[in-house]
Amino acid sequence: VSESRQPSAHNCVLIVDLISKAKPAEYKPKVFIIMDSKEYLAQSSRLGNLGRPQVAILDFGSQYSHLIARRVREMHVYCELYSCLVKAEELAEHELTAIILSGGPSSVYEEGAPHVSPEVWKLVEDRNIPVLGICYGMQELAHTFGGIVAPGLKHEYGKAMVSRVEGCSSPLLEGLPSEFQMWMSHGDRLDKVPDGFKPVGETSNAPYVAMENSEKRMWGLQFHPEVTHSPMGPTILKNFVVNIAGAKPDWVMTDYANEFIEEVREKVGPTGHVIGAVSGGVDSTVAAVLMTKAIGDRFHAVMVDNGCLRKDEAKMCLKRMREDCHVNLRCVDAADRFLNLLKGVTDPEKKRKIIGTEFIHVFQEEAAKIEAEGYHCDFLLQGTLYPDVIESISYKGPSATIKTHHNVGGLPASMKLKLIEPLRELFKDEVRELGMALGIDEASVWRHPFPGPGLAIRILGEVTAERVKILQEADAIMIEELYRSDHYRKIGQAFVVLLPVKSVGVMGDGRTYENVACVRCVETTDYMTADFYHLPYDVMGTMSSRIINEVRGINRLCYDISSKPPATIEWE
Secondary structure (H helix, E strand, O other), X not given: OOOOOOOOXXXXXXXXXXXXXXXXXXXXXXXXXXXXXXXXXXXXXXXXXXXXXXXXXXXXXXXXXXXXXXXXXXXXXXXXXXXXXXXXXXXHOOOEEEEEEOOXXXXXXXXXOOOOOHHHHHHHHHHOOOEEEEOHHHHHHHHHOOXXXXXXXXXXXXXXXXXXXXXXXXXXXXXXXXEEEEEEEEEEEEEEOOOOOEEEEEOOOOOOOEEEEXXXXXXXXXXXXXXXXXXXXHHHHHHHHHHHOOOOOOOOHHHHHHHHHHHHHHHHOOOOEEEEEOOOOHHHHHHHHHHHHHHHHHEEEEEEEOOOOOOOHHHHHHHHHHHHOOOOEEEEEOHHHHHHHOOOOOOHHHHHHHHHHHHHHHHHHHXXXXXXXXXXXXXXXXXXXXHHHHHHHOOOOOOOOOOOOOOHHHOEHHHOOEEEOOOOOOOHHHHHHHHHHOOOOHHHHOOOOOOOOHHHHOEOOOOOHHHHHHHHHHHHHHHHHHHHOOOHHHOOEEEEEEEEEEEEEEEOOEEEEEEEEEEEEEEOOOOOOEEEOOOOHHHHHHHHHHHHHHOOOEEEEEEOOOOEOOOOOOOO
């Protein structure tokens, strides 16, 4: 069976018939339809907030672009991220308080390098919009206005001490000492500032790492103030966004919730119905509660138990959502269906595709039942977050591909549903802030992320009911000990992986030959990069002792000490 990944965020699930070669006699074929991306429910990459003032961030392909957006949002200032190739007409639709040019991997003087269009620069001039260029963005400013950018004598990566130019009184560096630490990541450097600009910062390797043209309201930084390795970075960004550009810190989650509730009531109308999938995670919980507050029981939440959830997850989710959050939720026990399809499958991508495809079938069947009960749903609630949107609109360059997301966006257009995506403007930390504003309990709001395929991709090798049970028990003990030792909230994500490896052990007077499991705990703020969490030895020891003694089938426990990159957070 051939796969086709279109370079578009529209097709989130490819429906294919995956035949297990391991046990063909047990496989019961189904007829699936492979659909073109146009046949899926459309997802717009534009947020459509034409009336809200914003800071526009133009992305040149930097790995840090999303961090710039996060730092601006942390000031409670609304911002959106665009491709650096965005047309002036699109930007002109918005009330722009400032524009930030991100870093990027290209060299401005090379053929084919991305550049801001002349029409956008004309828009900047006509509206007198302040501009901040970061790394490649600073070089783009210099290149556009007559400066000289050239290869550096040596590349500069990592921490560097930046010195203010003597006598400098730049508003961008207000409140900073004469020397401060910043994070560098560049090979080119500025050899001559454009006419009208003046240097305001330097390092031992580069004479111009910060420049300004106060008349044009343009500033440039060769370093990255948005990363955590630049301790004074937030001060610089606030100086630009709030003090120089005058952006108002009025991006508040309580106001956002009230605005959405009013908008969705108007969109759905007094009698319309909405259907949506709920997993029990923070994103779908917040989206479901928000929708329930807007239209009550006319929102029909569906939870699909695929047999690969955490221990008692379906039961706890039903209680929490129905009793505590008053969400109209039904749960479909489809564990046997999913586990039967996963027999003999060891390839992680095949696991994902099988689970995604079967989820669509189950969800469609449940939607038909709701329709038969007399509730016609015109809308689908989906928990798309802003990083998903960024993934589809940021500058990728000619060779990059867009990753696929395993949300419900792959439902066929034949369902004739219109999407409602209340979280698509928000980062994960903003979703949590919104959840707290909605009154959702703290434990639910701060739950760690859980992958769509569930434990199926945390069981390396074949997924069976027995192996799911083993992993559920080990995972439950691990989480219990993290809460008991007060480490859960300090960790970005934690889970146990069941390895396709057995080892010899001794329990009592007997020899054992059982499974090896591995605990994975990481600390991260954005899930784009992560470091392994330094869990104390005594907590590791208690965790290991309990899992090996209480979980039949595991006799050895390891701890994963790899970071992302080069490793990923999940093992599959």
